[in-house]
Amino acid sequence: MLTLQSPVDQLIRIKEDTRTALKKLGIHTIEDLLYHFPTRYADESQFVSIQGLTEEVTATVRGTIKKIAAKKSWKSKMPMSEAVIEDVSGSLPVVWFNQPYLAKMLHVGATIELTGKVTMYKDKLALVNPTVREEKTLPIDSHDSLFGTDENAILTPIYAESKGVSSLWFHHAITRALATLETIPDHIPAALLEQYSLPALKTALIWIHGPKTANNATVARKRFAFDEIFSINIARQKERMTIKEHVAYAIDTEGTDTEDFISRFGFPLTGAQTNAIDHILHDLEQDVPMSRLLEGDVGSGKTAVAAVAAYATVMNRPGSKEKKQSFGSLQVAYMAPTEILATQHFESFIELFRHTGISIALITGSGCRKFPSKVASNKDNWTTISRAQLSKWIANGEIPIVIGTHALIQKSLTFKHLALAIIDEQHRFGLNQRKGLAKKDTHFPHLLSMTATPIPRTLALTMYGDLDLSLLDQLPAGRKQVTTVLVTPDKREEVYEKVRAVLKEGRQAYIICPRINSSDKDAEKTIQMKNVMTEAKRLQDVVFPEYRIGILHSKMTKDDKESAMEDFMNHDTDILVATSVVEVGVNVPNATVIIIEGAERFGLSQLHQLRGRVQRSSHQPYCYLFAEAKSERTQERMKLFLQAKNGFELAEYDLQLRGTGELTGTQQWGISDIGMEALRNLKLVEAARQAAIGIISDDPMLEKYPLLGARIKPFEKMHFE
Numbered sequence: 082m083l084t085l086q087s088p089v090d091q092l093i094r095i096k097e098d099t100r101t102a103l104k105k106l107g108i109h110t111i112e113d114l115l116y117h118f119p120t121r122y123a124d125e126s127q128f129v130s131i132q133g134l135t136e137e138v139t140a141t142v143r144g145t146i147k148k149i150a151a152k153k154s155w156k157s158k159m160p161m162s163e164a165v166i167e168d169v170s171g172s173l174p175v176v177w178f179n180q181p182y183l184a185k186m187l188h189v190g191a192t193i194e195l196t197g198k199v200t201m202y203k204d205k206l207a208l209v210n211p212t213v214r215e216e217k218t219l220p221i222d223s224h225d226s227l228f229g230t231d232e233n234a235i236l237t238p239i240y241a242e243s244k245g246v247s248s249l250w251f252h253h254a255i256t257r258a259l260a261t262l263e264t265i266p267d268h269i270p271a272a273l274l275e276q277y278s279l280p281a282l283k284t285a286l287i288w289i290h291g292p293k294t295a296n297n298a299t300v301a302r303k304r305f306a307f308d309e310i311f312s313i314n315i316a317r318q319k320e321r322m323t324i325k326e327h328v329a330y331a332i333d334t335e336g337t338d339t340e341d342f343i344s345r346f347g348f349p350l351t352g353a354q355t356n357a358i359d360h361i362l363h364d365l366e367q368d369v370p371m372s373r374l375l376e377g378d379v380g381s382g383k384t385a386v387a388a389v390a391a392y393a394t395v396m397n398r399p400g401s402k403e404k405k406q407s408f409g410s411l412q413v414a415y416m417a418p419t420e421i422l423a424t425q426h427f428e429s430f431i432e433l434f435r436h437t438g439i440s441i442a443l444i445t446g447s448g449c450r451k452f453p454s455k456v457a458s459n460k461d462n463w464t465t466i467s468r469a470q471l472s473k474w475i476a477n478g479e480i481p482i483v484i485g486t487h488a489l490i491q492k493s494l495t496f497k498h499l500a501l502a503i504i505d506e507q508h509r510f511g512l513n514q515r516k517g518l519a520k521k522d523t524h525f526p527h528l529l530s531m532t533a534t535p536i537p538r539t540l541a542l543t544m545y546g547d548l549d550l551s552l553l554d555q556l557p558a559g560r561k562q563v564t565t566v567l568v569t570p571d572k573r574e575e576v577y578e579k580v581r582a583v584l585k586e587g588r589q590a591y592i593i594c595p596r597i598n599s600s601d602k603d604a605e606k607t608i609q610m611k612n613v614m615t616e617a618k619r620l621q622d623v624v625f626p627e628y629r630i631g632i633l634h635s636k637m638t639k640d641d642k643e644s645a646m647e648d649f650m651n652h653d654t655d656i657l658v659a660t661s662v663v664e665v666g667v668n669v670p671n672a673t674v675i676i677i678e679g680a681e682r683f684g685l686s687q688l689h690q691l692r693g694r695v696q697r698s699s700h701q702p703y704c705y706l707f708a709e710a711k712s713e714r715t716q717e718r719m720k721l722f723l724q725a726k727n728g729f730e731l732a733e734y735d736l737q738l739r740g741t742g743e744l745t746g747t748q749q750w751g752i753s754d755i756g757m758e759a760l761r762n763l764k765l766v767e768a769a770r771q772a773a774i775g776i777i778s779d780d781p782m783l784e785k786y787p788l789l790g791a792r793i794k795p796f797e798k799m800h801f802e
Contacts, residue, residue, distance in 0.1 A: 102245035119238035132170035306759035314773035317546030327525035371527035377553025379693030535728030611678035670698035
C-alpha cells in the first residue's frame with residue numbers, strides 16, 4: 082500500500098531524465114511530490130482568444146490539438162515537440178524545446194490550456210515552451226466562457242519545472258497520488274485545526290492542487306503557512322527544552338566587579354549595551370544554560386558586551402554554586418567565521434583585558450597565539466606557540482579565554498571547564514554544536530550568539546524560538562550618521578572627486594559591485610551591471626591611477642581573501658573593489674566612504690550592512706548609491722533606505738516589499754515561499770509560536786504526537802546562514 086513515504090516511482094513510471102529533474106527539485110517521496118505546491122494559478126477568466134494574441138505578451142489560451150509531433154531542430158538537432166492548437170477564433174503554432182516527451186503525453190483532439198509568452202517563431206506568432214495542462218472539455222464558444230466570477234472560475238495550477246519534468250507532468254502525478262492514497266494522516270492536532278479554522282491535511286492538499294474557487298486556494302495556503310511556521314517553532318521549542326535539561330555553571334557575577342572592568346574601556350556604554358549586559362549576567366547566574374541572541378547593527382558595540390560576559394565568567398572558579406574550587410578559572414570559547422575576524426577579536430580582547438593579567442589564546446587554521454607573553458617583542462605582547470602546546474594548556478584549564486574559528490569545535494581540542502560559548506555570525510549554533518564544545522565536561526556551556534544581520538521580528542520569533550533576544554539599537558557616542566546619497570548617472574564624476582578628497586585625507590574607500598565577472602553576451606547590459614574585475618581595472622587605469630586598488634570576491638581562495646583584507650586593514654591598499662562578501666566582515670575604521678553599484682540588486686538589509694562598514698570611527702562617513710533600474714518600486718526601496726533610522730526598520734521593509742519569488746527562502750533560510758509569505762503576518766506567526774510552546778510544555782518529547790515528531794525532522798536540521 083502506498084504511503085506518503087513511498088518513493089515516487091512506486092506511484093508512476095519515471096524515466097531517467099524525469100528522475101534527475103525530480104532529484105534536482107528535492108522530490109524523492111510522494112510526500113515531497115504533494116508538497117511541490119503550484120507557484121501560481123491560471124484563471125479561466127484570464128483566457129485570451131488565439132485571434133486576440135499580440136507579440137511579447139504573456140497569455141493563457143485554451144484550444145484543441147490539431148497536430149503534434151516530436152522532432153529535432155534543423156541546426157542544433159535539439160529534441161523538441163511541435164504542435165498546432167485551435168479555438169473558435171483561429172490556430173496557433175506551439176513549440177517545446179527539450180521536451181519531446183510531450184508529443185507522447187498529448188494527442189490530437191485533446192483540449193489543452195497553455196500559458197506562456199507570445200513570440201515570433203518561423204515568422205508566425207507562437208507560444209514557445211509554455212506551461213501546459215490537459216483539459217477534459219472545451220467550451221462550445223470560448224467568447225462566452227472567458228469571463229466569469231471567482232466562484233465559477235477554474236483555477237489551473239502552474240508548477241515550477243525543471244528540464245525533464247513539466248507542469249503538466251506534475252498535475253497528472255499529483256492528481257494520481259491524491260486519488261491513490263486512501264488516507265493522509267494529519268500531523269497537526271485536530272484541536273488546533275478547529276481553533277484556527279484550518280482544513281485537514283488531505284483537504285488542504287486537494288484544495289491547493291486543484292482549487293474549485295480562489296477561496297479554496299487561499300484557505301489551503303493559510304493552512305500550509307501555519308503548518309510550516311508551527312513545525313519550525315515545534316523544532317525550536319523542543320531544542321530549547323532539551324537544552325534546559327542540561328546543567329550549566331552558575332556564575333557569581335556580583336562578585337566579579339564587572340563595573341570596574343567596564344570603567345576601563347575608555348568609552349561610555351550605550352543604554353542598549355547596559356540592558357543587554359544586565360540580561361546576560363542574570364542568565365549566567367542560573368544553572369540552566371543561557372541561550373541568547375545579541376542582535377545589533379555594525380558598530381553597535383557587540384564585542385564590548387561579549388567582553389563583559391567573558392570577564393564575569395573567567396573570574397569564577399569551577400565547581401558547583403555551593404562548593405567551588407579554590408583554583409583555576411571557568412573558560413570561554415569565542416568563535417568567529419573567518420581568521421581575520423577571529424584575529425581582530427583577539428586584538429580587541431587584548432586591549433580590553435590587558436590590565437587583568439588574564440591569558441587569552443587565538444587558534445585558527447594558520448596558527449596559534451597566546452597573550453600575555455614574557456618573551457614577545459611586539460607591542461601587543463603576544464607570542465606564537467605550537468598547536469600542541471596550546472591544546473595542552475586549554476585542556477588543563479590554564480588558558481581561560483580562547484578565540485578562534487571552527488578550529489574550536491574540532492575533536493582534538495578539549496576544554497577543562499568551558500562555561501560560555503560566544504558565537505559571532507553563526508546564527509544557528511544549536512544543540513549538537515554545543516554538545517561538541519561541552520565534550521566530556523559534566524556542564525553544558527551558556528551560549529551567546531551575536532549577529533549584525535538585521536532580522537525581521539517574525540523571522541526572529543520563528544528561526545530563533547530557542548533563543549532569548551537582546552537588541553543593540555543604539556550606536557556608541559561619537560559615531561556619526563552616514564551621509565547617504567542616491568546618485569544620478571550624470572553626477573558620477575562628482576562622486577569620484579568627493580572620494581578622491583577623502584582619500585587625500587588619508588582615509589580609505591570600498592566600491593561594491595553586484596557581480597564578479599562580466600558574463601553577459603549583451604554588451605549594453607554588461608556595461609550597466611558593474612563587476613569587480615572590470616571595474617577594478619577601469620578605476621586603476623582611468624579614475625584613480627594614483628591610488629592602490631585591491632579586489633575581494635567569493636571565488637577567491639581563502640588565503641587570497643585573507644591577504645586582500647589584511648592589505649586593506651594595514652592600508653597597503655587605498656580602495657577595495659568587492660562584492661557583498663564584505664557585508665559582514667572586519668573592522669577597518671579608516672575606511673569612511675563606500676560606493677555601491679547596482680544598489681537595486683541588493684536587499685535593504687544587505688545595503689544597510691554594507692553602509693555600516695564605514696561607520697566605525699569618529700570621521701564623517703559617506704555612502705553613494707548608483708541604481709540602474711528606474712522603476713517605481715526601485716525608487717520606493719531606495720527612498721526607504723535613505724529614510725530608515727536603523728537596520729531593524731529596513732529588515733521589516735525588506736520583508737514587506739519583496740515579492741514571493743524574490744524572498745529566496747528556500748536558498749537562504751530553508752523556508753518555502755509559502756512560509757516566507759507567512760512571515761509577513763505577525764498574528765499568524767505569534768499564533769503558531771504559542772501553539773508550539775503549549776504542545777512542547779505539555780509533551781517535550783512529542784510522545785503523544787508521533788506524526789508531528791516525524792514532520793519536524795527536516796526543521797530540526799534547518800540552519801539560517
